[in-house]
Amino acid sequence: MFVEFCMWGAFCVLTAGLAVTSQVLGSCPHHCHCGTTVSVINCSYARLAVVPERLPLDLTGLNLSHNAIRTLAPEQFRALTRLEDLDLSDNHLAYVDADAFLGLRSLLDLRLARNRLKVLPVGAFAGLSRLRLLDVSRNEILGFLDFTFRDLAGLRVLEALHNDVVFISRQAFAGLSDLRQLHLDACNLTLVPTEAFARLGRLTVLHLHRLDSSVLPNYAFLGLARLKELIITDWPRLETLSTNSLVGLNLTSLAIRNCKISVVPYAALHHLVYLVNLDLSCNPISYIQGNQLRDLLRLEEFRLVGGRLRRIETATFQGLARLSLLNVSGNLLSTLEEGVFHSVDTLRHLGLDGNPLACDCRLLWLTQRRSSLDFGGGLPTCGALGQWDFLDYTAVEMAELLTCQPPRVQLHQPGLVSVDQGHTAVMHCNAEGQPEPSVTWLDPKRKALMGTGRIRAAANGSMEVRYAQPQDAGIYRCVASNAAGYDTQPVELHVRALTKKKPFHFKSRLAALPSSSPDMQEPPFDVKTLLIAASIGFLSFFSSVGLCFVAIFFWSKGRGQIKHTANIAYVPHSAATSRNGGTGNYMETSRFTMKLM
Numbered sequence: 001m002f003v004e005f006c007m008w009g010a011f012c013v014l015t016a017g018l019a020v021t022s023q024v025l026g027s028c029p030h031h032c033h034c035g036t037t038v039s040v041i042n043c044s045y046a047r048l049a050v051v052p053e054r055l056p057l058d059l060t061g062l063n064l065s066h067n068a069i070r071t072l073a074p075e076q077f078r079a080l081t082r083l084e085d086l087d088l089s090d091n092h093l094a095y096v097d098a099d100a101f102l103g104l105r106s107l108l109d110l111r112l113a114r115n116r117l118k119v120l121p122v123g124a125f126a127g128l129s130r131l132r133l134l135d136v137s138r139n140e141i142l143g144f145l146d147f148t149f150r151d152l153a154g155l156r157v158l159e160a161l162h163n164d165v166v167f168i169s170r171q172a173f174a175g176l177s178d179l180r181q182l183h184l185d186a187c188n189l190t191l192v193p194t195e196a197f198a199r200l201g202r203l204t205v206l207h208l209h210r211l212d213s214s215v216l217p218n219y220a221f222l223g224l225a226r227l228k229e230l231i232i233t234d235w236p237r238l239e240t241l242s243t244n245s246l247v248g249l250n251l252t253s254l255a256i257r258n259c260k261i262s263v264v265p266y267a268a269l270h271h272l273v274y275l276v277n278l279d280l281s282c283n284p285i286s287y288i289q290g291n292q293l294r295d296l297l298r299l300e301e302f303r304l305v306g307g308r309l310r311r312i313e314t315a316t317f318q319g320l321a322r323l324s325l326l327n328v329s330g331n332l333l334s335t336l337e338e339g340v341f342h343s344v345d346t347l348r349h350l351g352l353d354g355n356p357l358a359c360d361c362r363l364l365w366l367t368q369r370r371s372s373l374d375f376g377g378g379l380p381t382c383g384a385l386g387q388w389d390f391l392d393y394t395a396v397e398m399a400e401l402l403t404c405q406p407p408r409v410q411l412h413q414p415g416l417v418s419v420d421q422g423h424t425a426v427m428h429c430n431a432e433g434q435p436e437p438s439v440t441w442l443d444p445k446r447k448a449l450m451g452t453g454r455i456r457a458a459a460n461g462s463m464e465v466r467y468a469q470p471q472d473a474g475i476y477r478c479v480a481s482n483a484a485g486y487d488t489q490p491v492e493l494h495v496r497a498l499t500k501k502k503p504f505h506f507k508s509r510l511a512a513l514p515s516s517s518p519d520m521q522e523p524p525f526d527v528k529t530l531l532i533a534a535s536i537g538f539l540s541f542f543s544s545v546g547l548c549f550v551a552i553f554f555w556s557k558g559r560g561q562i563k564h565t566a567n568i569a570y571v572p573h574s575a576a577t578s579r580n581g582g583t584g585n586y587m588e589t590s591r592f593t594m595k596l597m
């Protein structure tokens with residue numbers, strides 16, 4: 001190595017025995033760039049296979065990135081006690097010896113990104129008590145052993161994204177008492193390493209990438225009371241956030257991106273009252289329910305870019321008086337109504353491009369606010385054909401283009417529907433309008449019908465009354481509504497009762513039987529009904545009596561030892577006098593036998 005050094009050093013002879021002299025003079029290693037002072041040396045892209053020898057002792061910055069360095073000798077940098085910044089990124093390091101960095105007592109930043117490290121041995125970072133930043137991202141690290149970072153009491157930022165971490169020991173982060181930011185890739189972990197995290201009481205930023213879990217369990221981040229920013233990205237199986245999964249956290253920023261969450265986790269979020277930023281982008285969420293985010297009073301930015309959003313309900317952001325950014329670019333929204341916001345006055349940034357918006361009056365509020373809104377990269381467009389930029393038009397033109405038609409209800413049957421008691425009545429109605437109206441049915445008490453039950457409304461506008469009863473009769477209403485208004489049509493339901501409700505006077509009706517004169521006071525008597533009713537009555541009487549007999553028969557059959565005969569003894573009058581007489585004889589003469597069925 002000395003020979004190498006001599007080959008490029010002009011001071012070869014001079015430095016031969018006096019290395020210290022050359023270091024103080026500050027030689028610049030071959031292929032490296034040194035500034036006017038040699039305290040910072042840039043050796044990136046210098047095709048180095050090893051770390052240059054005899055670097056100036058007063059060096060504060062050394063950039064060895066983009067070389068082919070494979071190994072570090074033990075205590076390689078021992079003499080560089082003033083070095084603050086060491087960049088070894090983009091090399092071929094597969095292993096770092098314990099004590100490799102011993103002596104770098106001033107080192108603040110150490111970068112080892114994009115090497116081939118698989119394991120970080122315990123003690124690898126010994127002596128780096130002032131280190132603030134350690135970057136081991138984009139290596140092949142498989143796990144973190146207990147006490148790997150025990151010497152890094154001053155570490156603030158640990159970057160470990162894009163590794164293949166399969167295990168994290170419980171004490172892996174022991175000693176990182178001042179860590180503020182942790183960026184971790186845990187691709188083959190199936191559980192959040194809650195216990196290991198519990199040692200990081202000062203952590204403010206946690207970025208967890210690629211965890212292989214479908215549920216974020218309850219109390220996953222207990223102990224991280226100072227955490228402000230939680231970023232969960234690329235968990236391909238994550239579908240559920242348990243209700244108490246974020247308990248113990250007081251976040252200002254939460255991102256759950258590129259996972260499989262299909263429902264906004266309202267329950268898990270609601271205690272995060274200091275939340276300012278919420279990002280649920282790239283999740284298959286199709287619907288945001290109204291009034292469910294109302295506890296997030298300080299929310300300023302909401303992002304759900306690239307999801308499957310079809311609908312944002314009215315009053316979704318009700319109560320969120322600080323909301324200034326909504327980015328829902330790249331979804332399936334057909335509109336965004338003014339009514340979703342608490343107040344559109346606070347809104348400054350709106351990402352709405354990449355949605356199949358319908359051109360109607362629900363978007364008019366956008367044109368009125370176009371001067372105060374920043375639409376980011378792309379302006380919203382509407383219309384299935386042509387995709388015209390509706391913000392190119394004047395407000396007057398817009399008012400003509402973005403129109404709505406109030407709904408018109410059409411019934412598919414006359415306004416009076418009759419049905420026999422016990423049968424099913426079906427009514428159908430549909431409605432025209434722009435935008436497409438929603439259809440509901442109201443019962444005679446003006447209550448909206450649900451999709452289930454004996455009397456129910458279907459999503460296609462039809463309504464049915466099954467097993468109709470006299471009390472179901474009345475006026476039902478089909479109501480259609482859209483952004484432009486509503487329309488309603490009544491339908492009256494008649495139920496023909498099977499029997500009269502009046503008490504039944506059998507005798508008088510029977511008397512009236514032969515007479516069928518039209519001038520009768522009472523309505524004509526229905527013989528068939530009577531016969532049916534009577535036969536049903538008799539039938540049921542006989543059948544219940546019969547049933548009783550059958551039941552008694554089987555009951556008696558089932559009682560094991562059954563005598564089919566009964567012996568009945570009687571005492572003849574004469575026997576009373578001869579009390580001490582032969583009983584045998586007496587028994588035989590004074591009994592008879594009865595056969596039982």
Ligand SMILES: *[C@@H]1O[C@H](CO)[C@@H](O)[C@H](O)[C@H]1NC(C)=O
Binds near residue numbers: 044
């Ligand atoms: C370091 O040197 C490389 C290669 O010559 C050069 O591309 C890079 O800009 C330099 N970096 C700095 C910070 O001077």
Ligand SMILES: *[C@@H]1O[C@H](CO)[C@@H](O)[C@H](O)[C@H]1NC(C)=O
Binds near residue numbers: 044063064085087
């Ligand atoms: C080292 O040099 C590379 C390439 O020139 C550069 O990208 C990197 O930022 C430098 N590192 C530091 C710590 O300045």
Ligand SMILES: *[C@@H]1O[C@H](CO)[C@@H](O)[C@H](O)[C@H]1NC(C)=O
Binds near residue numbers: 164165166187188
């Ligand atoms: C992680 O899991 C995937 C699939 O289960 C597997 O293909 C991959 O090799 C695993 N990685 C490691 C580092 O074990």
Ligand SMILES: *[C@@H]1O[C@H](CO)[C@@H](O)[C@H](O)[C@H]1NC(C)=O
Binds near residue numbers: 250251252274
């Ligand atoms: C939660 O964080 C906010 C600021 O982010 C802070 O003002 C508040 O005191 C914290 N609450 C608790 C209970 O720690």
Ligand SMILES: *[C@@H]1O[C@H](CO)[C@@H](O)[C@H](O)[C@H]1NC(C)=O
Binds near residue numbers: 305326327350351378
């Ligand atoms: C919304 O997000 C997309 C993608 O990140 C970005 O390109 C766009 O500028 C954002 N829009 C706004 C208004 O911030």
Ligand SMILES: *[C@@H]1O[C@H](CO)[C@@H](O)[C@H](O)[C@H]1NC(C)=O
Binds near residue numbers: 428458459460461462
């Ligand atoms: C509407 O849907 C119901 C059940 O969902 C069905 O029974 C009925 O036939 C449908 N009506 C029409 C007109 O499509």
